[in-house]
Amino acid sequence: MSKGGNDIACGKSKLEDRQQRAYAVWVSEIMLQQTQVKTVIDYYTRWMAKWPTLKDLAQATPDDVQQMWAGLGYYSRGRRLLQGAKHVEEKLNGRIPETYKGLLSELPGVGPYTAAAIASIAFGCVKGVVDGNVLRVLARLRRITQPIDTTPVQKAMQALSDALVDPSRPGDFNQAVMELGATTCTPKAPNCTACPLASLCQSHRLHARAATGKTAVASDPTCNLCSSHAIADIATTDLPRKKPKKQSPVIDLWCLHIRTQRDKVLLLRNPDTGLLASSWTFPCVAHTEHATPHAAVGTLLPSVKKADVVHTNHVVEHVFSHRKHRYHVLHVSCGGDDEVRCSDDHNDRSQWVHKTRVAATLTTTNMKKVWEKVKAWRKKQGGGIVAALKRASSTPAPRP
Numbered sequence: 001m002s003k004g005g006n007d008i009a010c011g012k013s014k015l016e017d018r019q020q021r022a023y024a025v026w027v028s029e030i031m032l033q034q035t036q037v038k039t040v041i042d043y044y045t046r047w048m049a050k051w052p053t054l055k056d057l058a059q060a061t062p063d064d065v066q067q068m069w070a071g072l073g074y075y076s077r078g079r080r081l082l083q084g085a086k087h088v089e090e091k092l093n094g095r096i097p098e099t100y101k102g103l104l105s106e107l108p109g110v111g112p113y114t115a116a117a118i119a120s121i122a123f124g125c126v127k128g129v130v131d132g133n134v135l136r137v138l139a140r141l142r143r144i145t146q147p148i149d150t151t152p153v154q155k156a157m158q159a160l161s162d163a164l165v166d167p168s169r170p171g172d173f174n175q176a177v178m179e180l181g182a183t184t185c186t187p188k189a190p191n192c193t194a195c196p197l198a199s200l201c202q203s204h205r206l207h208a209r210a211a212t213g214k215t216a217v218a219s220d221p222t223c224n225l226c227s228s229h230a231i232a233d234i235a236t237t238d239l240p241r242k243k244p245k246k247q248s249p250v251i252d253l254w255c256l257h258i259r260t261q262r263d264k265v266l267l268l269r270n271p272d273t274g275l276l277a278s279s280w281t282f283p284c285v286a287h288t289e290h291a292t293p294h295a296a297v298g299t300l301l302p303s304v305k306k307a308d309v310v311h312t313n314h315v316v317e318h319v320f321s322h323r324k325h326r327y328h329v330l331h332v333s334c335g336g337d338d339e340v341r342c343s344d345d346h347n348d349r350s351q352w353v354h355k356t357r358v359a360a361t362l363t364t365t366n367m368k369k370v371w372e373k374v375k376a377w378r379k380k381q382g383g384g385i386v387a388a389l390k391r392a393s394s395t396p397a398p399r400p
């Protein structure tokens with residue numbers, strides 16, 4: 001067994017137990033990426049009730065998974081879980097790889113952290129996990145002051161975690177460090193006096209010495225990760241440090257709520273790759289100087305000669321990890337009872353959905369927010385786009 005976890009013997013538990021545990025850890029770890037535990041608990045419970053084994057999950061459809069994932073965000077995670085389950089069933093004889101390397105190379109959506117968590121917790125492999133909580137504990141423990149979101153520091157952190165993990169109980173050790181970061185070594189209020197690592201922790205020792213007027217511990221001149229670790233004015237809560245953030249770009253979009261007089265609402269399915277892949281959305285077009293809502297409706301519904309558009313000042317903002325969208329909501333009446341055929345470019349991925357089914361069809365938080373805004377607006381307007389058009393027909397289009 002190598003300490004780096006690349007050449008690994010597994011624990012001795014029964015094959016079925018290990019495999020079932022690996023499936024459960026896999027689901028929970030993927031859900032916990034970018035999402036808080038308290039949010040995940042309900043999703044995890046419902047997921048495991050619906051698909052208690054990997055075999056059950058492998059028989060699900062992308063729509064089933066999309067529905068189950070609704071509201072959890074980062075939808076590609078659910079899709080990759082499904083792809084992974086199918087891959088294991090179809091290509092790996094239903095067996096999840098039992099090595100760190102195998103997990104990393106075979107399972108879609110499984111990166112170093114998730115592979116290490118599954119390998120150590122389910123299979124007893126000696127591999128350190130490095131998540132946000134572990135990074136914080138290690139950065140403070142060794143007083144690493146260089147930004148942790150750089151490749152050399154991340155590699156060093158993984159090596160440190162691998163070196164520290166207890167070979168006799170790697171899964172328990174990893175979970176204990178993660179728990180310590182979540183409950184004791186918290187970002188803003190580390191409880192050092194209650195911490196079992198206090199006597200080993202360089203940050204704690206440095207500040208304890210500084211508080212009593214003693215000289216700070218000496219820095220290690222050979223270390224380029226912690227070369228300034230003796231500087232007491234870097235507070236423990238400043239660690240771990242990160243590179244300065246670039247500001248997320250803001251993207252303005254027209255978001256079209258297009259409805260027939262029989263309360264059918266037009267939705268489009270996003271492409272199968274990219275942001276919010278495969279989910280249903282209100283039609284959105286770039287809100288630029290030159291684009292007009294009428295032109296957008298004309299492109300989408302070429303047979304509609306005259307669409308009535310209500311401009312409101314309703315703007316829904318949604319922040320993704322790397323950008324912010326501002327949806328400028330427009331209400332459009334096509335002037336008829338019937339559903340209108342979309343252009344050839346859009347028709348295959350369009351559907352007219354009755355208003356009572358819109359909430360269930362939209363699975364992403366950004367579009368659910370838009371729908372709430374639409375409902376509130378209609379309630380205020382007395383329910384009808386046509387009535388609203390009469391009142392607001394000459395409202396000028398807002399500009400970003």
Ligand code: SF4
Pocket residue numbers: 137140141184185186190191192193195196197198201202203204236
């Ligand atoms: S002693 Fe304090 S700073 Fe160090 S690991 Fe424990 S809680 Fe974190």
